[in-house]
Amino acid sequence: METLFALLIGLLIAxxxxxxxxxxxxxxxxxxxxxxxxxxxxxxxxxxxxxDAPPLLTLKGPYVDPLPQxxxxxxxxxxxxxxALLLTVALRAYQVAGHDDVEAFGDNLxxxxxxxxxxxxDPEHQGPDRPDPEEPRTLVYSARSPGGGEP
Amino acid sequence: xxLAVFLPFLLAAxxxxxxxxxxxxxxxxxxxxxxxxxxxxxxxxxxGPGAAPALEVTRWVPDLGLALAFRGDGFSLLFxxxxxxxxxxxxxxSVAYLSGHERFGRFYAYLLLFGGSMLGLVLSDNLVALxxxxxxxxxxxxxxxxxxxxxSAARDGAVKAFLVSALGxxxxxxxxxxxxxxxxxxxxxxxxVEALRASPLxxxxxxxTLLAAFTKSAQLPFHLWLPxxxxxxxxxxxxxxxxxxxxxxxxxxAKFGLLFGSSPLWGGIIVPVGLATLVWGAWIALRQTDLKAxxxxxxxxxxxxxxSLYGLSDAEGRFAATAHLLNHxxxxxxxxxxxxxIDHETGTRELPRLGGLRKALPVTFAVALxxxxxxxxxxxxxxxxxxxxFYEAMLHRGPLFIxxxxxxxxxxxxxxxxxxxxxxxxxxxxxxxxxxxAPPGLTGPAALLALTALAFGLLPGVxxxxxxxxxxxxDFASYxxxxxLWHGVTPALLATFVTWGLGGLLILQAARVGALGRRLTPRVxxxxxxxxxxxxxxxxxxxxxxxxxxxxxxxxLRIMLGAAGLIAGYAVWRSPQVFHSIGTPPLALLPVAALxxxxxxxVLLARSRLTAVVVTGxxxxxxxxxxxxxxxxxxxxxxxxxxxxxVILFLLVFRYLPRTRDLPRTRWRYGVDLLLAGSAGLGATLxxxxxxxxxxxxxxxxxxxxxxxxxxxxxxxxxxLVDFRxxxxxxxxxxxxxxxxxxxxxxxxxxxxxxxxxxxxxxASPPPKEKEEA
Numbered sequence: 001m002e003t004l005f006a007l008l009i010g011l012l013i014a015x016x017x018x019x020x021x022x023x024x025x026x027x028x029x030x031x032x033x034x035x036x037x038x039x040x041x042x043x044x045x046x047x048x049x050x051x052d053a054p055p056l057l058t059l060k061g062p063y064v065d066p067l068p069q070x071x072x073x074x075x076x077x078x079x080x081x082x083x084a085l086l087l088t089v090a091l092r093a094y095q096v097a098g099h100d101d102v103e104a105f106g107d108n109l110x111x112x113x114x115x116x117x118x119x120x121x122d123p124e125h126q127g128p129d130r131p132d133p134e135e136p137r138t139l140v141y142s143a144r145s146p147g148g149g150e151p
Numbered sequence: 152x153x154l155a156v157f158l159p160f161l162l163a164a165x166x167x168x169x170x171x172x173x174x175x176x177x178x179x180x181x182x183x184x185x186x187x188x189x190x191x192x193x194x195x196x197x198x199g200p201g202a203a204p205a206l207e208v209t210r211w212v213p214d215l216g217l218a219l220a221f222r223g224d225g226f227s228l229l230f231x232x233x234x235x236x237x238x239x240x241x242x243x244x245s246v247a248y249l250s251g252h253e254r255f256g257r258f259y260a261y262l263l264l265f266g267g268s269m270l271g272l273v274l275s276d277n278l279v280a281l282x283x284x285x286x287x288x289x290x291x292x293x294x295x296x297x298x299x300x301x302x303s304a305a306r307d308g309a310v311k312a313f314l315v316s317a318l319g320x321x322x323x324x325x326x327x328x329x330x331x332x333x334x335x336x337x338x339x340x341x342x343x344v345e346a347l348r349a350s351p352l353x354x355x356x357x358x359x360t361l362l363a364a365f366t367k368s369a370q371l372p373f374h375l376w377l378p379x380x381x382x383x384x385x386x387x388x389x390x391x392x393x394x395x396x397x398x399x400x401x402x403x404x405a406k407f408g409l410l411f412g413s414s415p416l417w418g419g420i421i422v423p424v425g426l427a428t429l430v431w432g433a434w435i436a437l438r439q440t441d442l443k444a445x446x447x448x449x450x451x452x453x454x455x456x457x458x459s460l461y462g463l464s465d466a467e468g469r470f471a472a473t474a475h476l477l478n479h480x481x482x483x484x485x486x487x488x489x490x491x492x493i494d495h496e497t498g499t500r501e502l503p504r505l506g507g508l509r510k511a512l513p514v515t516f517a518v519a520l521x522x523x524x525x526x527x528x529x530x531x532x533x534x535x536x537x538x539x540x541f542y543e544a545m546l547h548r549g550p551l552f553i554x555x556x557x558x559x560x561x562x563x564x565x566x567x568x569x570x571x572x573x574x575x576x577x578x579x580x581x582x583x584x585x586x587x588x589a590p591p592g593l594t595g596p597a598a599l600l601a602l603t604a605l606a607f608g609l610l611p612g613v614x615x616x617x618x619x620x621x622x623x624x625x626d627f628a629s630y631x632x633x634x635x636l637w638h639g640v641t642p643a644l645l646a647t648f649v650t651w652g653l654g655g656l657l658i659l660q661a662a663r664v665g666a667l668g669r670r671l672t673p674r675v676x677x678x679x680x681x682x683x684x685x686x687x688x689x690x691x692x693x694x695x696x697x698x699x700x701x702x703x704x705x706x707x708l709r710i711m712l713g714a715a716g717l718i719a720g721y722a723v724w725r726s727p728q729v730f731h732s733i734g735t736p737p738l739a740l741l742p743v744a745a746l747x748x749x750x751x752x753x754v755l756l757a758r759s760r761l762t763a764v765v766v767t768g769x770x771x772x773x774x775x776x777x778x779x780x781x782x783x784x785x786x787x788x789x790x791x792x793x794x795x796x797x798v799i800l801f802l803l804v805f806r807y808l809p810r811t812r813d814l815p816r817t818r819w820r821y822g823v824d825l826l827l828a829g830s831a832g833l834g835a836t837l838x839x840x841x842x843x844x845x846x847x848x849x850x851x852x853x854x855x856x857x858x859x860x861x862x863x864x865x866x867x868x869x870x871x872l873v874d875f876r877x878x879x880x881x882x883x884x885x886x887x888x889x890x891x892x893x894x895x896x897x898x899x900x901x902x903x904x905x906x907x908x909x910x911x912x913x914x915a916s917p918p919p920k921e922k923e924e925a
Contacts, residue, residue: 001740002839002840002843003840004740004744005839006835006836006837006839006840007836008744008747008748009835009836009839010832010833010834010835010836010839011747011748011751011832012747012751012770012832013831013832013834013835014751014828014829014831014832014833014835015751015752015754015755015828015832016828017712017824017827017828017831017832018755018824018825018827018828019754019755020708021705021708021709021712021816021820021824021827021828022705022814022816022824023705023814023816024760024814025808026760026763026764026801026808027760027763028704030754030763030764030767033767033771033797034751034754034767034770037747037770037771037774038835040774040786041774041777042835042838042839044778044781044783045839045843046839046842046843047849048843049781050782052782053782054782054783054784055782055855055866055867055868056784056865056866056867057855057858057859057865057866057867058865061855063855063867064781064782064783065849065851066851066854066855066858066867066868066871067849067850067851067854067871069783069785069786069868069871070868070871070872070876072778072783072786073785073786073789073868073872074872074879074880074883076786076789076790076793077789077793077883077887078883078886078887079793080793080796080797081886081887081890082890083797083800084800084890084894085890085893085894087800087801087804088804088893088894088897088898089897090804090808091804091807091808091897091898092897092900094807094808095807100808101814102703102704102705103703103704103705103706103814104703
């Protein structure tokens, strides 16, 4: 039984990772959901799948392990919270950027050199002056070609 | 002793609080902190050299062998008293020296923290604590050097000092671990020296200790940080560079010389490096025009002298070194104070712009004269006597050693007189400055130290007795030498005459020497190497960041997953694999499995986003069904609920999102993604298989047995959540609450904000209403 579940978990995780790497924002969110499913089942499986009674003391024992179930219960709720937050961020990103292409989001910083990206936030921390001021030190944030497949 | 170490730390907090209130008068409080350290000199004088060292142990982390063990042997007490003297004088001096705009709280807090760590360092008997104090001196000196952090030179100096001495600190950490391992104890006095010498860790520990000592004490080629550390205020420089920080390395060599001295490697490395530093530092010092820089390089040079003497690791060398340690502290601190006064009165430290200060600053002149002559090694001052001892020791080594020693001392002689030049000649000072004698607050400490230098020369017995207090700790009780102005006509005296002759020649031919110096300046020096290295690291890291973190999210994820996969793959490859029980799949669960597979495959094939979400729901319900089959009814219930809400959430959001376009991945990315996803899945499968019932015996029976008795509930999972792991659940609720707030904030923003340079948003969408029911 554990072997079957191990294979299923592998499949869920693989699907999740593949979705996570896709460009459409909704797919990324769904990918995380799949990873959550896989993780939850993994916790249960690792503790051992047994044919005993559920951990309700009203029934007759022996009981299955209650601890992983408690852990998963927490994990399900946290997973839901993550999904909700990500979806809202996706919505907001779409409103701001006007597209839902995850790959193009990365360019926003590089595209506008004047944008406040935290790199040069504090002139005090630009590092010590050099004896040769002709060559200012530049942080090489190479700008990828803007757009990245986005019109 | 424990008090002496901890009082500065306590008063540092007080000083930070008092600073803004008392202003410069905080310095008097700071001086108080060193009083117990000064009192340490009392048992030193009373008990005589033969007394057994006192030991004070405060247990701290016994499991790590970490205790605050302070051992008051002769050498430690001598050095602690030295720190006390210079610390007190620096504090008093700074009261008169600092301008009214200084941030006193910060300054005195740093100064006291530094003094406390330095005292801890010299008194500590525990190796781990010694390392801790060692690093604290690095950190606090970083803060002190960078005190005027608005000046780029100060920042540069502080960073440089920290990088170099932290490098050595890492070496010391490793060395301490090795010594503790091989010697079977973490206390210096409890070490099994024979076992240490026999251990294969002996040589690595020796080399790492030397790295630490050399970086801290600015030996070649690590001397680069010391001159730039001069960016600190002058009282700090006097404290850091005459008595304490830079001498930490010397202390290390002196103390650990008893462990490592038997090895020819020890002296074989230290003595040449020390002598090279002596000559090179003096040669550079001779060419400085900034008075403080001159003193800084002179410190480098003098540290080389001390190092080479302790590195001889015989009784004679240790005796001479300890005597010179005292002399050097006296004259160098006095000279720093003098330079501070000159800077204060004339507004410049540039040699060519100064002259004829003899008349304007008579007291300062007298102090400077005494201290410089002591540094130059002219009788009847302390420096002369210790230089004679140095020559004696080097004469016993061989002609080459004495030749180098004479050369170094001749250069020292020359730059000492160069320093004095500001007092002769026609009066010259920058416009606007009317130099007049400094207040007693400034001249007092300097004069005291200069008189000490004189006393060490005129009353050699005093200095000798002080030096002798360290004889048991440093194992030179057998040495019969003594301090005296007149030993008779000895080879050392002749060498001194040669030194004076050579030094005089160097002074007379100053112009030619300067020209030679300019011609000999090497293109590549420690500083250029340092800058090349730091620049290289900067460029490398920013390139690395640009290549990894400057990317779009999927590419970043690919890199991270790839790295994680490589590491995990290596771990799997390295460790022997044990896979656990393979049960037969029960038929009842096969439909559930089919549901899960259908969801996973379906979502990959789904074209429209609605299908994708529905298919995901399939997996969600599948796993709920699985939970039900696996005897977890609570989970099934929760999962079903969450699935339902999630679908609603998706549908709400879809109103405002565009239709899914097909955004294809490039071909190689497709391949990479397949590979990554496949290996992630394979890894998860293997992990689960390897981890089944990994934790044996399980801790769960406790919950089953106690759920009703302690929690009063028959549903063990519920009792676990609300009673046994109540804080987890609280945290979970907090997370959900925070998410609710974040979602609310994001939704409320509506369309207002836009990133700069972006086109206006395409869709016109009113902000969605309620959608938070976590």
